[in-house]
Amino acid sequence: MLFDRFATRRPPGWLIAALAVPLLLVTALLVGRALTATPARQTAPPAAAPPATTAAPSPSPQESVPPAAPPPDDLPVVTYDPAPRGFPPDPDPADTRPLSEGLRPNRNVAAYDAPGGRPLAFLAPTISGVRLTVPIVERRSGWTAVLLPSANRTIAWVPAGGWTTVVLRDQILVERRTHRLTWSRDGRAMRSWPVSLGMSGQLTPLGRTFVLGRTPPPEAVYGGVDVFALGAIPDDPDSVPPGLRGAHIGLHSWHNDDALGKNVTNGCIRLTRSAQRLLLAEVEPGTAFVVVDRLP
CATH class of the missing domain: 2.40.440.10 (L,D-transpeptidase catalytic domain-like)
Incomplete structure (x- = not known):
């Protein structure tokens, strides 16, 4: 075996001692410098100058949405008559993908024109004695968009609370x-x-x-x-x-x-x-x- 051949051929003791002392001194000197040396300061690359005009960043999905403003008590209630105006248009009225979830008010729920926007009307639990269920078309942090009753191609934004969801098959x-x-x-x-x-x-x-x-x-x-x-x-x-x-x-x-x-x-x-x-x-x-x- 190679290990055995190397082990049987020992150099003289005086030669080992002569070589070991300088090597130990050099090693100690290098270790001491490594422990006491100050790390070099890293220089960041220069930042690019901002453009003259910049667009406002779009909100990320994690960004908080303003809370719902308290609705006035005298808001109109959506009935069988045409709904109040001011609500936003359906963003995709021709979308034929199934809407699989509905929102069902348990009390008068304020409907807003945008997340954190203006309250424009109340969605009541019933319309003309019929239990109201409106399909959900979109969700954002703390807000849910539904198709507005008694209106065409229009949605309303509803904050959390006062309603439950049902499955639409x-x-x-x-x-x-x-x-x-x-x-x-x-x-x-x-x-x-x-x-x-x-x-x-x-x-x-x-x-x-x-x-x-x-x-x-x-x-x-x-x-x-x-x-x-x-x-x-x-x-x-x-x-x-x-x-x-x-x-x-x-x-x-x-x-x-x-x-x-x-x-x-x-x-x-x-x-x-x-x-x-x-x-x-x-x-x-x-x-x-x-x-x-x-x-x-």
Whole structure:
């Protein structure tokens, strides 16, 4: 073995002593310098001069949002009538991705025009005696955006407190070009039917809305089947007949199916009585309802 050969050939003792003493002195000197030397100061590179004008940084997701200003007691309450103005537009009204969570007020909850913004109205637990559930479209720190009832393509921001959330499994999608309604559950298309839509001048409003609630048919022409009232209203309220002023856009059946696939209504969506009965049995208030011109 190499180790054995090296160990058997020892140098003379005087030579070891002669070499060991200088080596020990040199080692001690180097160690002492290392322990007492002052570390060199590191010089930072020069900072670049700031530009003449700089844009304000966008808030990070972790940045705190101003708290909600206390709402005045005399704020209007959102009812079946057109909602108060001043709320922001829906940032993506044609988004067809399912909205899977709804907000349900337990008391009058103030609705604001922005996170930390101005309170403009109250969302009440019910509208016309129907429990209110509004789909959630966005969340920020301490704030939740929902589709506003009794308005088209409009959202409201709600602070935490005074409401609970519910799961929304369904979605209803309407294409105006093809006159087609599709009901989906958990992201999967369940059924599809032809529908009649609004005539010229009273077109069915585009954008995201939701099922507000159900009501008995007001007249025999509705085929004796309950009507789904939506959160949307006519884009031009003055264009509808006087007897329909103040009404919401509805999803309902008709006494016959002769006009399916045509633009003949005052903005509502008509479908067959069997389809309406199925949706009434399956779909809950708060379900997202999207009207697009045509899917890509």
